[in-house]
Amino acid sequence: MRLDAVTAEIRPRSDWEAVDLGFAMVRRDFWRCFCGWWLAVLFPTLIAGWLLWDHPLVFLILFWWWKPAGSRMVLFEISRRLFGESPQWKSVWRQIPRVWFRRFFYRFVVARFSPWLPVTLAVEDLEGLRGKPYRQRCNQVVRRGEGAVMWLYFVADTAAAWLGLGLLAIVLMFIPEGQDGSWQLAKEMWDPESPLEIPLVILRTVVFCVILAISLADVFMTGAGFGIYINNRTWIEGWDVELGLRRLAQRLGKAATAAVLAIVLLGPPASVSAEEASDVIREVLADEAFEVHKVTRKIPVPKSGSWEWLADLLGVMESLGTVFLISLAGLALVLIGWMIWKFRHVFVFRRRGQPAEEEPRRGARVVMGMDVSPSSLPPDVPDAAWRLWQEGRRQEAMALLYRGAIAGAVESGRVGIEKSDTEGDCLRRVIDAGPAANPEYFRGLTDVWINMAYAGAKPTDGEVRTLCDSWPFGGRRGR
Numbered sequence: 001m002r003l004d005a006v007t008a009e010i011r012p013r014s015d016w017e018a019v020d021l022g023f024a025m026v027r028r029d030f031w032r033c034f035c036g037w038w039l040a041v042l043f044p045t046l047i048a049g050w051l052l053w054d055h056p057l058v059f060l061i062l063f064w065w066w067k068p069a070g071s072r073m074v075l076f077e078i079s080r081r082l083f084g085e086s087p088q089w090k091s092v093w094r095q096i097p098r099v100w101f102r103r104f105f106y107r108f109v110v111a112r113f114s115p116w117l118p119v120t121l122a123v124e125d126l127e128g129l130r131g132k133p134y135r136q137r138c139n140q141v142v143r144r145g146e147g148a149v150m151w152l153y154f155v156a157d158t159a160a161a162w163l164g165l166g167l168l169a170i171v172l173m174f175i176p177e178g179q180d181g182s183w184q185l186a187k188e189m190w191d192p193e194s195p196l197e198i199p200l201v202i203l204r205t206v207v208f209c210v211i212l213a214i215s216l217a218d219v220f221m222t223g224a225g226f227g228i229y230i231n232n233r234t235w236i237e238g239w240d241v242e243l244g245l246r247r248l249a250q251r252l253g254k255a256a257t258a259a260v261l262a263i264v265l266l267g268p269p270a271s272v273s274a275e276e277a278s279d280v281i282r283e284v285l286a287d288e289a290f291e292v293h294k295v296t297r298k299i300p301v302p303k304s305g306s307w308e309w310l311a312d313l314l315g316v317m318e319s320l321g322t323v324f325l326i327s328l329a330g331l332a333l334v335l336i337g338w339m340i341w342k343f344r345h346v347f348v349f350r351r352r353g354q355p356a357e358e359e360p361r362r363g364a365r366v367v368m369g370m371d372v373s374p375s376s377l378p379p380d381v382p383d384a385a386w387r388l389w390q391e392g393r394r395q396e397a398m399a400l401l402y403r404g405a406i407a408g409a410v411e412s413g414r415v416g417i418e419k420s421d422t423e424g425d426c427l428r429r430v431i432d433a434g435p436a437a438n439p440e441y442f443r444g445l446t447d448v449w450i451n452m453a454y455a456g457a458k459p460t461d462g463e464v465r466t467l468c469d470s471w472p473f474g475g476r477r478g479r
Contacts (some may be wrong), residue, residue: 008080009369013231015148015186016420020226025078026220033077033415035327040096045211054200056207063211067218068107068117072099074222075121082230116142118225119149119232140236145228152224156217168206366419367426370399370408382468389464395452398459401467402449408473409437423450438472 010023018182026033038097044066052059076095080087103124111117120138123129129137185201197208365373381404388397406426409415415433427446430437445467451457 007084010230010234011369012235014420015228015231018114018145018227018231019148019152019224020227020422021230022078022223022225023220025082025227026074026223029077029081030219033074033223034215036073036077036092036217039092039217040073040099041066041215053204056200056203060207061209064214065112065290066108067214068112068121069099070215071118071218071222072121072125074219075125078223078226079122079126080456098245118152118221119229121147121222122226122229141229141232144232144235144406148228149225152221156221160210160217162211163216164206164210167209171209190269213382261444266380355367367406367417367421368423370403370406370415372403372410374407377404377407381473382471386465386468391463394458397464398449398452401445404471405442405473406447409442412436412473441467441470 008025013021041063045063048059048062052062065472071093073092076092077087111120114120116138117342123134123137123141127137255312365371377400381400385404386399388394388400404415409426410417410432413438415429417429421429423446427439427443430442431439433439448459448463448467452459
C-alpha cells in the first residue's frame with residue numbers, strides 16, 4: 001500500500017465518520033462499483049434464475065448466499081482507487097474467477113455468517129493472510145466499530161426491504177393500462193385464506209425487486225466496512241503520523257541537499273590527530289567533576305531469635321494503614337464534591353411559579369473536521385469571508401461562513417451539535433432549536449455550502465454578498 005498516493009484524508013476518525021468515508025468512496029465511483037458487483041454475480045444469477053424459475057424463494061436464498069462475491073469486487077475497486085490506482089476493466093475481468101474459486105469453502109461456508117465480514121474482507125483480499133496470522137489480524141481490526149457494524153446490518157436490511165417495496169411500486173406504476181392482465185389475474189387467484197400461497201407472477205416480481213435492492217445496499221455496506229477497516233488500521237499503525245513524517249521529509253529534502261553540497265564544496269573540517277584527542281580526553285577526565293566517590297555503610301544484622309524485625313514490620317504496616325485511610329477519606333470527599341456538583345440542579349430552589357432557566361447546551365468544537373470554536377474565528381466573520389471571496393479564495397470564504405454559522409448557532413441558539421454530525425444533522429438540529437438559531441439563514445447557507453463543497457457549483461458574487469450582509473449572529477466571532 002502506497003500511503004503517499006492515497007486519494008482521501010488519512011486521520012483517526014470516529015466509527016460513524018469512518019462509515020461516512022466508506023460511503024464517500026463508493027459514491028465517487030458508484031457505477032464502476034455497481035457494475036463490478038453485478039459482473040461477479042451475473043452469470044450464476046442467470047443460470048440459477050433459469051433453473052429455479054418456478055422456485056423464486058429458493059433462488060433468492062441462493063442469491064443472498066453468494067453476494068460476498070460481488071462485495072469483493074467492490075472492495076477491489078475502491079481499495080485500488082484509494083491508493084491512487086485506476087484498475088482497467090481487463091483487471092476487473094481477471095479478478096472475477098478469484099472471488100469465486102479462491103478458498104471457496106472458507107469464504108462461502110465458514111466465514112459466510114461472520115458478523116464482521118464487511119471489515120475482515122480486506123484482511124484476506126488486500127493483506128493476503130491465512131491461518132493463524134489471519135485470525136490474529138482480524139482480532140486486531142475488529143476491536144473498534146462493533147456497534148457501527150451491527151447498526152449497519154440492521155440499516156442495510158431495512159433499506160433493502162423498503163427499496164424493494166419502492167421498486168415494486170414503480171414497476172406497477174409503469175405497467176401500461178390494459179396490459180396488466182396477468183398481474184390482475186394473479187391478484188384474483190391469490191386466496192386471502194392462504195396468504196402464503198403467493199402466485200408465481202407476484203412472487204417473481206417481488207424477488208426481482210428485492211434482488212436489485214440487495215445489490216444496491218450491499219455496495220454501500222462493503223464501502224462502509226472498508227472505511228471502518230481503514231480507520232482501525234490508522235488507529236493501530238499510526239498512518240496519519242507516517243504521512244506527516246513523509247511530508248516533513250519531503251520539505252526538508254531540499255535543505256539537506258543544499259547542506260550536502262556545501263560540505264562537498266567547502267571541504268571536510270580539519271582533522272585532529274589521535275595523540276591530541278587523547279590528551280584532551282585525559283585533561284577532561286582529570287577534572288574534579290569526574291572523581292568517583294565511594295561510601296561504605298555497615299548494616300547491622302539482627303541476632304537469631306530476635307523479634308525486633310517483627311516490631312519494625314508492624315510499624316511500617318501501621319504507617320501504611322494511616323496513609324491508606326487518609327487517601328480513602330480524601331477520595332470520599334472528592335467523590336462527594338463531584339456528586340454535589342453533578343447534581344447541583346437538585347439543590348437550586350426556585351419560587352413557586354418561577355420558570356426554570358434553560359441551561360445552554362454545549363456543542364462540539366470540531367464538526368466534520370472543521371474547528372468551530374469561537375476562538376478560531378476572526379472578530380468579524382462576514383467581513384473576513386467577503387475579503388477572502390474577493391481574493392479568489394472561494395472555498396475558504398464559504399468554509400469560514402459555515403463555521404461561523406455553526407459557532408453562532410451553538411452559542412446564541414443553544415444548539416447541541418455533535419462532533420459526528422453531517423450538514424443535514426446540523427440543519428435538523430438548528431430547525432429544532434427554533435427561531436433563536438436563525439434556521440432560515442442556516443438553511444440557505446447550508447444549501448450553498450453543500451452545492452459548492454460536493455457538487456462544485458460555485459455561488460454568484462451576489463449570493464455571497466447577500467449571505468454576508470444578512471449575517472444574523474452578530475459580529476464578534478459568530479456571536
